[in-house]
Amino acid sequence: MSKLLKGPSVNRPSDEDRPLLEIRDLAITFSTPEGPVHAVRNGRLTVMPGETVAIVGESGSGKSTTALAAIGLLPGNGKVTGGQIIFDGEDITHPTEERIVALRGSSIGMVPQDPMSNLNPVWKIGFQVKETLKANGLAGNNSKERVAQVLAEAGLPDAATRAGQYPHEFSGGMRQRALIAIGLACRPRLLIADEPTSALDVTVQQQILDHLDTMTSELGTAVVLITHDLGLAAERAEKIVVMYKGQVVESGPALEILRNPVHPYTQRLVAAAPSLASKRLQSQPTEVAEEINAVVKVEHEIVDEDILQVKDLTKVFKIRRGLGRSDDFTAVDNVSFSVKRGTTTAIVGESGSGKSTVAQMVLNLLKPTSGSITFDGQVMTDRTENQLFKFRRRVQPIFQDPYGSLDPMYSIFRTIEEPLRIHGIGDAKSRQSRVKELLEHVSMPSSTMHRFPNELSGGQRQRIAIARALALKPEVIICDEAVSALDVLVQAQILNLLNKLQEELNLTYLFITHDLAVVRQIADDVCVMEHGRIVEHSTTDEVFNNPQSEYTKNLLRAIPGATLML
Amino acid sequence: MSENPTPEIIEPVAPAPKVRAGKISSRHIEHYVAPLAETPLQSVDKVDETAEPLSMWAQAWRSLRIQPLFIISALLIILVILVAVFPGLFAKADPTFCKLDFARQGPSAGHPLGYTFQGCDIYARVIYGAKASVLVGLFTTIAVLIVGGTFGALAGYYGGWLDAVLARITDIFFALPLILGAIIIMQLPAFRENKSIWTVIITLAIFGWPQMARITRGAVIEAKSADYVMASRSLGLSKFKTLVKHVVPNSLAPIIVIATISLGIYIVAEATLSFLGLGLPPSIMSWGNDIANAQISLRNNPAILMWPALALSVTVLSFIMLGDAVRDALDPKSRKG
Structure with missing residues (x-):
């Protein structure tokens, strides 16, 4: 890796023992047509300067919402309804628009999840990096070199030429590097990385996370890493916060959480994490x-x-x-x-x-x-x-x-019955009992057969797909x-x-x-x-x-x- | 803007061999565990058995029936249909009984809207004129759905030369303005000598189907790439049956929306043709004919022209509003999953 630029923000005096970001009893509510939804309750999180904290949870657990609240990027119908968010001693729970805009980029950076949709396809990569520098008054006179340098730091080979290309000329991994470059361009003291590598292949994921690690530790940037992968969190963070149904259920040192989980949900999560399992599943046959x-x-x-x-x-x-x-x-x-x-x-x-x-x-x-x-x-x-x-x-x-x-x-019944009907197996009555039997096979209640796919979760739909596949034996x-x-x-x-x-x-x-x-x-x-x-x-x-x-x-x-x- | 601060260069430390053993912080980190009572653990991925099962159509109906736009337009459409089917219930006067004695007279008892230039009852004519408009709108839409829908679905699903041919044919039709094309077709001897509701329907359908074909084609192309289509194919369902059983039902939403809106547009088109003297023969009562006849007295008695025009506008508007409401209810983006 080439020489790193040290930005102005690192030079700011900061108290090593004062938390950089502290979230206390955070409550976030979304107003929906069906009434208020409490997306986060009792959100608690402390990030010390230079520390990497991972928020782990399944989809819908409120992990992204918690982090987005810290930079005031909640969707229009979301509101912080309780608790406090303190950044570097300053209360930013309900900041003025002006203040939060000043903080974004220069103090708190962000790496979004989907590299495919988070770069504007009509602007060159270099322009999009320069935009960030400009917005934070860091573009200066030698902006072109600066852009190339920022991109090179993020591990983009041949950065000066690459800066002149459009996003569609980049692979997924390269786009994610460009997004990391943008997130870190202004030397923020805190970087929020929302599932930065979930859309990428494992080898690319490893390279990018390694690089992010090196960069942030050299720049002294604290990182909030949002991920669904407990193994990845444990490897990359000093501290893990586990969220479940909008609440923090457990938090603590990464390795301790992994080895001695206390909360039953965390225990379940550790037991299920595929990256940690070491052997072939063996079921207990009845x-x-x-x-x-x-x-x-x-x-x-x-x-x-x-x-x-x-x-x-x-x-x-x-x-x-x-x-x-x-x-x-x-x-x-x-x-x-x-x-x-x-x-x-x-x-x-x-x-x-x-x-x-x-x-x-x-x-x-x-x-x-x-x-x-x-x-x-x-x-x-x-x-x-x-x-x-x-x-x-x-x-x-x-x-x-x-x-x-x-x-x-x-309906679920018609879906599972379809293969039987196509192959002309049985009559209406025997088909109905076969559908029931198949639902039982995939551990779904037989009342499910009157439902429609849009009423089921992803996992439940996958079971129905399995039942349909099994119908023809x-x-x-x-x-x-x-x-x-x-x-x-x-x-x-x-x-x-x-x-x-x-x-x-x-x-x-x-x-x-x-x-x-x-x-x-x-x-x-x-x-x-x-x-x-x-x-x-x-x-x-x-x-x-x-x-x-x-x-x-x-x-x-x-x-x-x-x-x-x- | 201040001068860019001169960057300070840090020499990178030689990359240490990556030991991926996790990070251990030098700081003390508290191990917090939430009390279990606060977040009771739920079983993984449980099926909610309490809610009433709802199909996609049922869900669309639920969101539709509370929309003011839908309620207003549906009530208006029901009214128009009732008027078209049972005009006698709404008007006691005979619309064909015209006496020049009454020409251009104002409203009087039993004749709330007054009389036309020919001395006919305006109210009765507006009521009886609804039938022609609704019939033309309805049957043109049905014809367009059958022809355009079939061609569009086949072209979108099978692609290849069929698709290419269809695309060129629709291009040709799109290049012809409806009114110009209709004038030419209605002037053909076969049409000119047998003017009736059916000739108008055929003419409008000839120019209406390409649009429906395009919409259907697009919807079918979107639906055919779904995984459930591939799943059905691998279950052994034939290609054509997959089209009928899975692809078409899943393409219906945009087709229904366009059909509803087009119905209103065909009613306007019929009135336009009749106004120009190309549509319905004068013997058939229609709003378009009445508007055409009222032209001459527009400056002295604008009311004669206004009433059929108002009836036409309200009818067309209600179909277009219904289309909008249905579009909102069927829009997949506004529904979860």
Whole structure:
């Protein structure tokens, strides 16, 4: 890293023992058409100068709201209705507009969550950095060099040239670096980072957080890090504040919270955090399930065969470049693997590695350019409509976005009944009892069947999607990032459910994910994909304990908090 | 603005090998635990079984029925429809009984709005004229929905050459002004000799369907990329059935909004054509014809023209208001999830 500029703010005299930011008994209320909603109650938080404090909680726990209140950026219908926010000895609970504008940028910086939407697409990156400097009277005469320097500090290579580019020419990680540069451009004493890396791949996340760490510790900036990932929080912060339903339930030294959580919610959170777990989930089978299991096991041992074999699979997309010209883009390159019946194989890779394309080809929703997929001894390419229809009964997908995978017009009953109806199974009465049974399988009350998807939470919708996938008694389920969009606790619940169902029904899973931590919990075998190729294919234990390729090693190292529990 | 402070350069310390063992603060940090009674732990992701199940349509209806805009426009539309279906209930006088003795006379008992230039009862004519307007509006909308909706849905869903052809055809229709196009079509011998409500409906539908096709196409394209469509395909539902069962129902909201607003616009278009003498034959009572006939007495007796014009405006306005209210209720952005 190059030389760092020390800004004027660091030179200000400050009392080392006085908290930089102190929030006491904060209450925030949103007025909605359905009446007031108490988003935060009893918010309490102390940030000492130079300290990193992480606020951890699931979505809707009030963690972002608490932090936004500190810089007066609550949405229009939100109001601080109680408590105090003190910044460097000054009460800013209800500041004047003038005062809070003066504080923003120069004293309190902000790094927003979504790098894709937080840069203005019509202005060059450099202009957007300069804007911040100007607003705080720091642009000066040599503004161009200053902008380049600020961007270089945030780890953007070739910063002077990059400053002349537009946001769409940047990758997600580069945009996040630009946002960090903007947040730190005026040398604030406090930086609020709201899920700064949640939208990024793990390796990029690690680089960016490492860089942020180095920068803030050299500049002496205090950081409030908002995150849903307990492992990441424990690794990056001295202090953790756990929020649940708008209240602070526990706060204290990071490692202590992680190792000796006291509040039951924190205990639950620590137990569920995938990045901290170290072994494959084992469900406690009930007696009935055990019987089935025993039967299945016997069968399973006899037919220990590959249910799915993928050989030399390649997919080339044509990317149009104007009239008549097109470039070839190889999304999947010579991929071969096989999946044993009753086991889980995970395909891991970062965005753009081609893992979802593999899933779509296995599902027969996309035609491969070359290569073959063999399912239960039958080659699937060039199947007749009729064969394909039968194949659909045996292989089912579960998609990532629980909000998109259920038809909002269909009631839950119709959604789960649809596959039975399509394949003409049973009559109205038997279908109804089957739907009930399926809901029971995914631990949802049977009264849910009269409801509609918009009345359910993300995790509940994902269970319905699982019930629908199970309706036809398939042998293989392809989970395309099936738990990525869910909160940690809900994610753990769904993973447990998938695991339980696998043991009860002898299902085979092909699990597509970007999250190695989840892989360890659910998979028996792992394929690591990079740029359309499989770079490593082995058992889960082997991949985690003895990774062969450099890429896998990088991925493993990037799992936040992996080493903290030891 | 003050001169930029000269930056002080710090030499960076050699990057220490990154030990990611967590940070330990030198300061004492209090370990605070909230009393459990304050935030009782709830079970993870529980289904709320108390609320009444509501479909999307039911939710839209709930938000719609309390909107003043909707209540006013719906009451007006019901009134207009009642008048169109049972004109006899509202007007006792015979609209076709015209006596030149009464020409341009003011209001009198039993004839609240007075008489036209031809000595006909204005009130009765306004009441009986509603039927033609409502019929034209309704049937044109139905025709446009069937033709435009079908083409738009197929083009949006299947794409390819069908989409390309449709796009060019709609472009051609968009380039033709409605009135100019209608004048030409209504002058065709087949239409000129059989002037009736149906010829007007056909003419308006010919120029109305491309807009509906475009709206439907857009909505279908948006809906077809949803995951639930892919889920249904992988359940084994055929491509066409997926269109009918999942894509079209999910594209209906913007189509309903546009159809409601267009209904009002078609009523205006009919009145315009009739005013120009191209629409309904004089034998059919309609607001457009009456407005045209009242032209000559506009300077002396503006009331003769005003009443049918007012009826027309209120009817059209109420359909457009209804469309706005429905749009608010169906707008997916205003609803959670």
